[in-house]
Amino acid sequence: MKTLTAILGLAVAAGAASLSVTPAQAEPVTLTWQMWASTDAEVAAWKHVAEMVTAKHPDIKVELRTAPWRDYWTKLPTFVASNQLADIVSIQSLRLPNFTTIFEPLAEYASKSGLDLGQFDRSIIEGMSADGQLYALPYDFGPFMLFYNQDLFEKYQVPLPKPGWTQAEFLAAAKALTRDGNYGFGATSVDYWLPFVLSDGANYLTADGELNFTDPALQQVFQSWVELVTKDKVAPVIAASGQPSNEIIGGRFASGNVAMYFDGPWSLINKRKSVTFHIGLAPVPAGKSGSVTLTAGSGFGIAKTSQHKQEAWEAIQILTGPEAEQYLASEGRAFAARTEQQKYWYDVAASGVAGAREAISFALQNAKPYRTTANWNTVAELLEQYVPLAFGGSQTGPQVLDTVQSLASE
Template sequence: MKKIWTAGMAIILTMGLLAGCSGDNGNSQGTTGGSQGKTSSEGGGEGGAEQVTLKMPVLPDDLEAFKAAYTEFQKENPNIAIEFETYPQKQYYEKLRLQLSGGADYDLFAGNLDVMLDTGILEPLDGYLKDNNTDMSGYGVLLDSMKINGHTYGLPYRKSNWMLYYNKTLFDQYNVPYPSDDMTWEEFRELAKAMTHGSGADKVYGAYMQQWPQTWYMQAVQKGSTIIDKDLSEFKNALQLRMDMEQEGSIMSWSEQKSTGAHYNAAFQKGNVAMNLIGDWHVAQLRQAEDEGKIDFDWDVVPIPHPDGVSANTSLALPVTLMMNKNSKHKEEAFKAVAFMTGAQGAEVFASRGYLTGFTNDEIKKAYIGEGSRKPANLHYFLEQREYPEYPMLPGVKNIIVGQIYTQEGELALAGEQTAEQAIKRIEERIQAEWANKYGEDFQTK
């Protein structure tokens, strides 16, 4: 009997060891949980805390940064594992919305707040912020602009701000002073004309403005207008300036951009564009090009031009947020992840990887600047900007108003089929007919 009892205990112990070794709950879509990825029923966290696994889709460009932030997060929250998933950039929101509508058990997810508002699946964060006494000081004015009907539905982990990039080698070649860090749009226009030389394939353009409507409507937004205002008169002069610069030949025309498939990144890297008006993400693109030996000219940044009467270094900013699923079974743990990833600790990880973060403080700014060995020399301008939201965080604004109405009517003007005044009038009419009647009464900011 003694031998039988001993053999039985050995079998039980062996089975227990095997069960412990098979506890890896990772998946094939970017999970970083590894052997920590236990479900809530497994228990046994630090101090007896329940083990929980959160599922979290993120944009593909942000996946590696999230994994790095998660490594720091688990040091403080060993009982919370996170399985990351992602989809191709162009299909991200379509697939995310489809999965959520089908009941996917995502606990939280990343992306643009306005694209997800109409799903009805977002968990308001107000109670969590209050109960956890969350530090909100570092989010700045962007957070207030993201409140919908008085509620907070997401916290920004990064943002996209605009800057003016310039080819120092070209300016030196033509003996023209570099762009000023306090330049009006009219001064920018004159500088672009001064830097335009030649013709045909050898032409040097004074500036490049991507086909996007943001590159012209930003002038009105800098003055405090929004793209859903009933009176859009401020936008007429903004569109007219781009049309004038095209006629002067100082920027590539919209029609040529469309017919040749021109793109701001390739155009600037070619070396025949003096100034490039684009967002903060272009820094990483140019650094990569330098690492790959694709460019050999010197470059730097200054703030985008501003209207008369508006402070220098006033930029558009578009927040990218973390949101919680109201159907999550682990809301408290999900909020811990949201607060960490978007707060001071997570932001420092993102900033060290070159992201402009939603939350900022002195340590985060140091992490963003780094050791200062890479271009641009004036990277600090990104951290000193006065920001206006690129557009209100309301459902349909990005897809309907920006993607359709402003794009289509602006392109008709740039193609010479209507005046700037006619285009803005049509935009006003279409916003009321195609957007406001659907969303305007149900959603209000702040």
């Protein structure tokens, strides 16, 4: 990003000052905070860090408002239109370009408070920025990678996946693990097939950043993804529903019905509390262009409509501060955006997870930022709606992508 260096240069003083307890205010303030959460474990984690704000600033209380992932992005435009935004708004890096107008730019706040943005991974500071402006402080980032059921691999004597494994080895493992009523893999409608596209040398965006779903090379890769369900039969059919396909597959993985699926390190909090088997992690299997994955992250910004912008700034510094990052990383809810706190994800949350450190280290070396179009939320919804038609066999993968491209371009 052309002015990222300037953004970082505005806030180079010691960040410790931002964590000090501020003097009591004349009137207590209650801040509202919008965040996505799909499980009780996630809600508990966010409530915990919200309480950290009040512990540091006794006159600030944070009222958490959560919605499941898919509902969150459906409701956010409605909140904007009806002037009902919370004071603190959570945002994902790939959706930030859609919503920059609702956020207060943060570079001046960071400069005045002496917050050192260099404590955060540079790539996610860039992800929380657009057109040279920083709009949110990040709490996490990470690559898409493979989660696998280590117990099933060992039961059926299938070699464990590791950095450098190929798509042919992935398919062989998926076939060997599809037995006894279980599936070797779980294919989803959105997101997680895109690293297969990149690893095969294709791209889902044009050089100008436009949607590229009609590209023959991309469509060929996507058809192979569909055929994991329809031809190879190593993945279950997932019908369109109100629940995101990745949550459905994640649930089947947790139950032991699916041996492998793609997700990010932020989901480890739910897996640690729900599975009864040993989990392993591996990078995306290599295609013609190697193992190429996507990396994305999320953070918290201040709504322009907030009546308590300074208090919201104090709060998001705590929500993304070292103490909160240590907690979120230890719980497996975040691969910390702060580089110093990433060790807690490795040493606590991923303790006993086979290949975790090697998988993330390898993936980050070969990752590309998750770039999107301005209407990516629409693209994601269209994929959830139409990809199940290909999984069910009523349309081919290319036909589905042609439809999504056409409707997303209207």
